[in-house]
Amino acid sequence: MIDDSLRLQLKGIGMSEYEAKVYVVLSALRVASARELHEQTKIPRGRIYETLTSLAQKGFVVSSGRSPVRYSPVDGIETFERLKRESVTSLEEVYRRLKAMETETPEPVMQGYKLCTEWTRDNQIRMMLRRAKSEIVLLCNDEEFLARYGCDSARAAKRVCVYLVVGRKELAGFAPIKSYAGGNDIETSLFHHEEGEYTGPSMKMFLMADSRGSLSVMEENGRVTGIFIYPDMYAGYLSRKIVQEIQPVNRVHTGA
Template identity: 30%
Template sequence: MFSQLNPQLIRNLERLGLTENEAKVYVGVVSLREATAREVHELTNVPRAKIYEVLKVLAKKGYLEVRQGSPTYFRAVDPKQVIGKIKDEFINCAIEALDQLNELSYELPKTSPVWCIQSEWGIKNRIREILSGVKEELIVFSSSPEFLQEFEAELKKLEKTCHLTLIVNELERFKLLPFEFRETTKEFTDFITNIVIDGIRYDEEFFIIADGKESIGVHSAGNKREAVVIKLPVVCYMQKMIYDRVLEPSFIKKDLNSV
């Protein structure tokens, strides 16, 4: 019987703040329309020792209605109302938390100029944050057309407002993207795709230097992706010099009409 419950639905309800058992029980009662604790237990496999407590909590939250009797029956409140309530509470909580965080004014030591980001969302969010602050010059290196394409809209805007240099390791692989590209030397391409440290292979996928003051490098380490952000102008200057020296003289210009 338990297989009838949608695992993705349970996970989504957990992300909205329900415990796993609360999510299973609420889904179970919705499925049964109205049911006894025993029927919910048989459908969801939530332990009998916990089922009454979970039903009581959901009723207290306003997600279930109760009809006292022998046995007691439970009926789910309309899911639209329940999810709407959760959404309103979530938004209010987020707004309140943001206001409280913005009010914090502790005296902290000077922040580190080097940070590591390991979540996919965090990496892309940080890149977009850096791109939104570029004023004069942006240098971009990519060995992944798919990853570069994630930021196509931001880069097209920056083409008009700053000096943009786009560097890739293989021109042919980027021909469908509407940009002008510079290509690195074969030696540099071989170098960035064959870095092995302590048995782990590192591949540089994406690198940007913004206004010569801040850089972020994205690389895969084994089967994980991570990024390193550096806010040291002297380091960014040296990074820029490296890319200046590894460029092939060839230059490709995309004809947008041919795409």
């Protein structure tokens, strides 16, 4: 009778189905011929010799070398102590090679992606708010965007520092978290361009997460487009400059 639980455990350490069956039976019998193992395991006779050869090559069994040839399991303690040493050595080698790959892999170059649909913009914004680990700088000049991402911003603010900079102070009333107003550079560069200056697309939202990635949402001639950049080499500098310049806004409640 083959111990099925032991057979499954032996398969778990790399033995084939036939190897596990033969080794369990041979460990119980201690000495057996290929014919006896064939009768006990019901493994085809031609495969018994193949299986015993494989077990011998792996150091699990030895043969008498006489005719008829009889087989015995190698001392169990010695065999599995050897397997443990080999496993540790193998794992250490894999670990060493993986660490070498980490240190040798170059930093990814800056890449930009155009987000043309509302669905792609929406998913990327929510993912950035959800995955940020240290800081979010969010500039917004649109009431609809504040309402749409209010819950996501509030959840993010419970985990990381969130600096919500509004383009107009009255927008702070729609914000679920503490809001800030930008200084003159932010106002004229991002929100309200000076008179006579070519403005191009108007900014509706600009998001930077962990000083690594940025996403801008712009509108021109009624068409909204998003640009996602990661890694953004300028995000760290811009984040620091914006945080240094902003001031808290006293919230003015909207509605009647």
